Amino acid sequence: xxxxxxxxxxxxxxxxxxxxxxxxxxxxxxxxxxxxxxxxxxxxxxxxxxxxxxxxxxxxxxxxxxxxxxxxxxxxxxxxxxxxxxxxxxxxxxxxxxxxxxxxxxxx
Amino acid sequence: xxxxxxxxxxxxxxxxxxxxxxxxxxxxxxxxxxxxxxxxxxxxxxxxxxxxxxxxxxxxxxxxxxxxxxxxxxxxxxxxxxxxxxxxxxxxxxxxxxxxxxxxxxxxxxxxxxxxxxxxxxxxxxxxxxxxxxxxxxxx
Ligand SMILES: Nc1ncnc2c1ncn2[C@@H]1O[C@H](COP(=O)(O)OP(=O)(O)OP(=O)(O)O)[C@@H](O)[C@H]1O
Ligand SMILES: [Mg+2]
Numbered sequence: 001x002x003x004x005x006x007x008x009x010x011x012x013x014x015x016x017x018x019x020x021x022x023x024x025x026x027x028x029x030x031x032x033x034x035x036x037x038x039x040x041x042x043x044x045x046x047x048x049x050x051x052x053x054x055x056x057x058x059x060x061x062x063x064x065x066x067x068x069x070x071x072x073x074x075x076x077x078x079x080x081x082x083x084x085x086x087x088x089x090x091x092x093x094x095x096x097x098x099x100x101x102x103x104x105x106x107x108x
Numbered sequence: 109x110x111x112x113x114x115x116x117x118x119x120x121x122x123x124x125x126x127x128x129x130x131x132x133x134x135x136x137x138x139x140x141x142x143x144x145x146x147x148x149x150x151x152x153x154x155x156x157x158x159x160x161x162x163x164x165x166x167x168x169x170x171x172x173x174x175x176x177x178x179x180x181x182x183x184x185x186x187x188x189x190x191x192x193x194x195x196x197x198x199x200x201x202x203x204x205x206x207x208x209x210x211x212x213x214x215x216x217x218x219x220x221x222x223x224x225x226x227x228x229x230x231x232x233x234x235x236x237x238x239x240x241x242x243x244x245x246x247x248x
């Protein structure tokens with residue numbers, strides 16, 4: 001499933017637009033960045049509350065398809081600028097990681 | 109192919125710029141057509157090293173050499189050094205302060221990640237002198 005479809009199906013708010021045609025092949029949830037770098041795979045949808053510049057860097061390094069900020073977590077201004085510059089898609093939901101994970105598992 | 113040499117200065121305590129070196133290397137390797145899995149290993153290892161320099165050592169220097177067969181990274185700082193390396197290498201061990209943990213660091217997974225994502229890994233460290241990481245990733 002493409003990021004664009006995912007966004008529509010889950011009714012996600014778009015905070016930054018990267019490659020909306022990127023293919024979502026998996027999903028990973030976590031907020032500790034080194035943990036994410038150890039476990040997340042390329043093409044993953046990454047569920048997190050970390051809306052800072054370091055999360056953007058980690059998403060790029062791991063080649064995540066997109067970031068979904070869960071439970072309406074905030075996105076820093078510097079993170080937004082960096083995400084736009086690096087082509088990282090950041091979406092947002094009011095749902096928590098569990099609820100999103102359950103829905104995503106039915107889609108991909 | 110002639111080998112390519114890159115040098116980066118990592119500023120201390122600047123999280124907005126931390127990651128600049130690893131993303132530059134990532135871009136260079138992409139342009140050279142290196143396999144995505146190799147690029148991922150190199151850039152994650154470098155990013156973890158860069159962040160450690162910023163958080164724990166007040167910045168430092170990174171040298172990267174890209175040859176036909178391998179990527180050699182040397183990350184050197186003049187920080188406090190690591191007292192107990194065996195402990196520092198354990199998953200979950202971290203001395204990161206709370207303000208750093210709020211940023212998402214401090215899982216104590218950085219050094220284990222660096223080891224996991226590199227083919228050769230050596231740390232020279234001395235308390236009061238500094239820490240140098242010697243890393244190699246093979247290009248298959
Ligand atoms: N360059 C360094 N200089 C001094 N101490 C270091 C350096 N790198 C690591 N350390 C020490 O080793 C510990 C473990 O490092 P490691 O990268 O595994 O975890 P962390 O940086 O604390 O957390 P994480 O990397 O998961 O965000 C650190 O908490 C710190 O005490
Ligand atoms: Mg670390």
